[in-house]
Amino acid sequence: MDAKEIIARRVxxxxxxxxxxxxxxxxxxMVARYVPEGMLVAFQSENGIIGFGARPxxxxxxxxxxxxxxxxxxxxxxxxxxxxxxxxxxxRGGHLAMTVLGGLQVDAKGRLANxxxxxxxxxxxxxxxxxxxxxxRVVVAMQHAAKGEAKIVxxxxxxxxxxxxxxxxxxxxxxxxxxxxxxxxxxxAPGVALEEILAATAxxxxxxxxxxxxxx
Amino acid sequence: MDAKEIIARRVxxxxxxxxxxxxxxxxxxMVARYVPEGMLVAFQSENGIIGFGARPxxxxxxxxxxxxxxxxxxxxxxxxxxxxxxxxxxxRGGHLAMTVLGGLQVDAKGRLANxxxxxxxxxxxxxxxxxxxxxxRVVVAMQHAAKGEAKIVxxxxxxxxxxxxxxxxxxxxxxxxxxxxxxxxxxxAPGVALEEILAATAxxxxxxxxxxxxxx
Amino acid sequence: MRKALTADEAAALVPDGAxxxxxxxxxxxxxxxxxxxxxARGARGLTVIANDTARPGHGIGVLIDAxxxxxxxxxxxxxNPVTQKKMIAGEMEVxxxxxxxxxxxxxxxxxxxxxxxxxxxxGTVVEDGKQRITVDGRDYxxxxxxxxxxxxxxxxxxxxxxxxxxxxxxxxxxPVMAMAAKIVIAEPDEVVxxxxxxxxxxxxxxxxxxxxxxxxx
Amino acid sequence: MRKALTADEAAALVPDGAxxxxxxxxxxxxxxxxxxxxxARGARGLTVIANDTARPGHGIGVLIDAxxxxxxxxxxxxxNPVTQKKMIAGEMEVxxxxxxxxxxxxxxxxxxxxxxxxxxxxGTVVEDGKQRITVDGRDYxxxxxxxxxxxxxxxxxxxxxxxxxxxxxxxxxxPVMAMAAKIVIAEPDEVVxxxxxxxxxxxxxxxxxxxxxxxxx
Numbered sequence: 001m002d003a004k005e006i007i008a009r010r011v012x013x014x015x016x017x018x019x020x021x022x023x024x025x026x027x028x029x030m031v032a033r034y035v036p037e038g039m040l041v042a043f044q045s046e047n048g049i050i051g052f053g054a055r056p057x058x059x060x061x062x063x064x065x066x067x068x069x070x071x072x073x074x075x076x077x078x079x080x081x082x083x084x085x086x087x088x089x090x091x092r093g094g095h096l097a098m099t100v101l102g103g104l105q106v107d108a109k110g111r112l113a114n115x116x117x118x119x120x121x122x123x124x125x126x127x128x129x130x131x132x133x134x135x136x137r138v139v140v141a142m143q144h145a146a147k148g149e150a151k152i153v154x155x156x157x158x159x160x161x162x163x164x165x166x167x168x169x170x171x172x173x174x175x176x177x178x179x180x181x182x183x184x185x186x187x188x189a190p191g192v193a194l195e196e197i198l199a200a201t202a203x204x205x206x207x208x209x210x211x212x213x214x215x216x
Numbered sequence: 217m218d219a220k221e222i223i224a225r226r227v228x229x230x231x232x233x234x235x236x237x238x239x240x241x242x243x244x245x246m247v248a249r250y251v252p253e254g255m256l257v258a259f260q261s262e263n264g265i266i267g268f269g270a271r272p273x274x275x276x277x278x279x280x281x282x283x284x285x286x287x288x289x290x291x292x293x294x295x296x297x298x299x300x301x302x303x304x305x306x307x308r309g310g311h312l313a314m315t316v317l318g319g320l321q322v323d324a325k326g327r328l329a330n331x332x333x334x335x336x337x338x339x340x341x342x343x344x345x346x347x348x349x350x351x352x353r354v355v356v357a358m359q360h361a362a363k364g365e366a367k368i369v370x371x372x373x374x375x376x377x378x379x380x381x382x383x384x385x386x387x388x389x390x391x392x393x394x395x396x397x398x399x400x401x402x403x404x405a406p407g408v409a410l411e412e413i414l415a416a417t418a419x420x421x422x423x424x425x426x427x428x429x430x431x432x
Numbered sequence: 433m434r435k436a437l438t439a440d441e442a443a444a445l446v447p448d449g450a451x452x453x454x455x456x457x458x459x460x461x462x463x464x465x466x467x468x469x470x471x472a473r474g475a476r477g478l479t480v481i482a483n484d485t486a487r488p489g490h491g492i493g494v495l496i497d498a499x500x501x502x503x504x505x506x507x508x509x510x511x512n513p514v515t516q517k518k519m520i521a522g523e524m525e526v527x528x529x530x531x532x533x534x535x536x537x538x539x540x541x542x543x544x545x546x547x548x549x550x551x552x553x554x555g556t557v558v559e560d561g562k563q564r565i566t567v568d569g570r571d572y573x574x575x576x577x578x579x580x581x582x583x584x585x586x587x588x589x590x591x592x593x594x595x596x597x598x599x600x601x602x603x604x605x606x607p608v609m610a611m612a613a614k615i616v617i618a619e620p621d622e623v624v625x626x627x628x629x630x631x632x633x634x635x636x637x638x639x640x641x642x643x644x645x646x647x648x649x
Numbered sequence: 650m651r652k653a654l655t656a657d658e659a660a661a662l663v664p665d666g667a668x669x670x671x672x673x674x675x676x677x678x679x680x681x682x683x684x685x686x687x688x689a690r691g692a693r694g695l696t697v698i699a700n701d702t703a704r705p706g707h708g709i710g711v712l713i714d715a716x717x718x719x720x721x722x723x724x725x726x727x728x729n730p731v732t733q734k735k736m737i738a739g740e741m742e743v744x745x746x747x748x749x750x751x752x753x754x755x756x757x758x759x760x761x762x763x764x765x766x767x768x769x770x771x772g773t774v775v776e777d778g779k780q781r782i783t784v785d786g787r788d789y790x791x792x793x794x795x796x797x798x799x800x801x802x803x804x805x806x807x808x809x810x811x812x813x814x815x816x817x818x819x820x821x822x823x824p825v826m827a828m829a830a831k832i833v834i835a836e837p838d839e840v841v842x843x844x845x846x847x848x849x850x851x852x853x854x855x856x857x858x859x860x861x862x863x864x865x866x
Binding site: 018019020042049050051075077078079080081082088089090091092093094095133134 | 545593595611
């Protein structure tokens with residue numbers, strides 16, 4: 001199982017039946033592959049659809065039906081298409097049970113940075129700031145470290161996406177929950193030692209004597 | 217021609233081709249009968265339709281299609297049905313070229329009162345406050361006086377509908393235009409003498425030597 | 433979607449003293465069966481948020497007649513003399529809100545906005561107790577969001593997921609209310625299989641609807 | 650409705666230096682024919698208000714490539730390296746706005762609201778220079794309305810009155826922009842007779858649309 005699959009499978013365990021969930025572009029999108037059997041989850045794409053499916057068969061793509069990255073998708077029976085004001089009324093209004101977003105950094109207060117690296121890359125916040133402000137639960141799905149550099153840091157060095165702390169951080173090494181007291185290490189990825197996680201994490205972590213392994 | 221028909225016919229002259237117009241319940245509704253020939257006016261009913269028509273033939277009424285007073289109407293080809301948020305986005309957003317409203321009082325500043333008589337009658341403002349705030353032109357269609365009592369007064373004694381002055385007042389006796397300098401008498405109803413208008417008006421009126429008669 | 437409720441089952445989900453948004457404009461687009469059931473079960477102390485109180489014996493007027501309502505937040509009561517009488521007698525509290533402001537306050541409640549700035553009501557009694565805010569030299573009233581414990585909606589079609597459509601002038605406040613309450617109960621004229629309503633024609637997604645009332649027999 | 654315009658005629662209605670709202674999300678739901686005509690006529694100094702600048706050579710990216718844009722107000726430029734390069738080189742001003750805030754600001758512009766209060770952006774760079782307003786103990790940012798000289802929309806169907814429908818995810822910003830500009834130009838995929846689009850399926854009424862572009866050949 002590669003790093004991304006570990007993350008996606010673990011995040012999928014956070015899904016709940018009959019809820020509305022938004023998946024960010026990139027890694028978070030993979031979560032949709034691992035919806036627990038028998039569970040009905042309504043996925044929202046913020047460009048304007050609830051209930052989308054995989055890319056249609058060749059020759060059946062519709063230029064008026066794509067995901068937020070512009071890739072072709074299909075619509076499932078019972079889908080709902082809507083405009084951007086409605087989309088963000090759903091997001092900001094607390095109608096999303098959960099959003100899953102990629103991250104550049106998370107700090108000890110649980111704050112997320114994921115939309116720009118000053119002087120290097122300015123993607124724009126897109127819908128991320130609204131998603132972090134408005135979703136009931138915000139789950140960050142990201143690699144634990146980038147090119148040897150820690151992404152879980154004492155204090156953000158990148159511009160924050162929101163002042164609101166995220167609910168959970170799922171990486172290829174660990175599951176970490178931000179709390180008012182600090183970051184709590186909840187789970188280790190299969191076969192990953194505590195020391196490895198601590199070495200790859202720049203922020204202080206709190207943990208019990210026996211941190212369980214993820215069940216994937 | 218009775219008083220109401222005079223008012224409705226004169227107000228209809230204020231309609232402009234290819235514009236959106238809201239008619240209040242009661243007398244203002246009658247204006248729709250006198251749209252100048254060849255002119256296309258889109259009438260909005262604030263309960264949620266643009267492009268409504270007369271009551272349908274007996275047995276063809278639809279309980280889901282009424283005017284703001286709850287009376288059965290029909291829809292014209294090319295009609296548009298919408299919700300209340302959209303309805304008032306159209307109204308408040310300046311998309312109405314004109315609204316025609318009934319009135320209890322208009323004062324020297326051009327302010328309208330039309331939604332309550334303290335201790336006597338509380339109708340509620342319904343959509344009137346938004347209409348007066350938002351429509352490009354606000355035309356008041358009302359009897360000049362009520363049971364011998366002047367309705368055009370120096371200063372409102374009833375609660376105002378808006379601080380914004382209305383654009384024009386059309387009564388069975390006269391056409392009056394509120395201006396920053398005061399109320400200007402623009403036209404007399406057919407056969408109505410200047411003195412009759414002045415006697416029925418409690419607010420000061422400005423006028424030229426020769427006030428023309430309405431052409432109906 | 434679970435099984436549809438009877439009107440009585442739906443009415444039982446509305447506790448006495450609850451704040452209740454009810455769709456409809458002079459009774460058009462109101463959930464008449466749930467309203468009747470609510471009056472029949474003798475609900476008490478409700479705060480009703482709606483466009484109007486319709487007429488005696490009709491629509492929300494049925495709840496007023498039956499003494500279910502302690503307070504209402506509405507734009508218009510002109511066609512319901514019972515509401516006016518109860519208000520003047522002090523038996524019922526009535527907060528009058530301009531119709532467009534009411535729609536925006538409910539929309540803001542459902543859309544997670546802390547309020548909206550509107551010119552409507554400036555210089556009138558509607559301004560009393562409200563904050564006036566100047567933006568780029570123009571004055572506005574700050575109007576706060578409205579939310580409720582329960583929303584009682586009427587819709588035209590519902591599919592098995594409770595995706596809803598509305599019909600002609602029966603839309604009115606139903607779509608904004610569907611976003612602004614903890615429990616959302618929809619009373620359809622028709623129930624159709626999933627897929628019958630195309631994605632572009634759905635107006636309220638089923639994920640917002642807590643309970644669907646069975647179609648009329 | 651007057652006769653439909655060619656894309657070139659529509660582009661001629663957009664003066665250099667104008668503020669222009671353009672529908673679309675990564676090019677999906679953008680008026681591609683008018684955009685191409687605008688680039689071809691060499692428009693200059695435009696302020697573009699849109700969700701994003703799509704990709705180089707596609708959608709709004711075509712206007713960026715052609716040097717038509719002096720400033721843009723968008724939520725995302727991550728997939729257009731040309732926009733990023735021009736921004737960093739100081740050739741183009743880019744104002745980044747959270748997507749939901751952008752939608753609400755445009756909606757407020759079209760709905761006559763003086764602004765909306767949103768929690769989005771609190772404690773981030775988005776807060777810079779903005780008023781923080783506390784409502785019932787919670788903080789919000791006051792976000793001001795946006796309007797434009799021209800709105801360039803894509804729609805699915807238009808009838809002869811220019812009543813519009815949109816399709817699936819090609820709706821996005823088009824409906825709110827239709828309310829918020831002085832001149833509104835819609836580019837349809839299909840044109841249909843009046844009455845073909847039922848009143849409940851119209852999304853933008855023709856009365857808001859100043860000009861319709863002819864259907865593609």
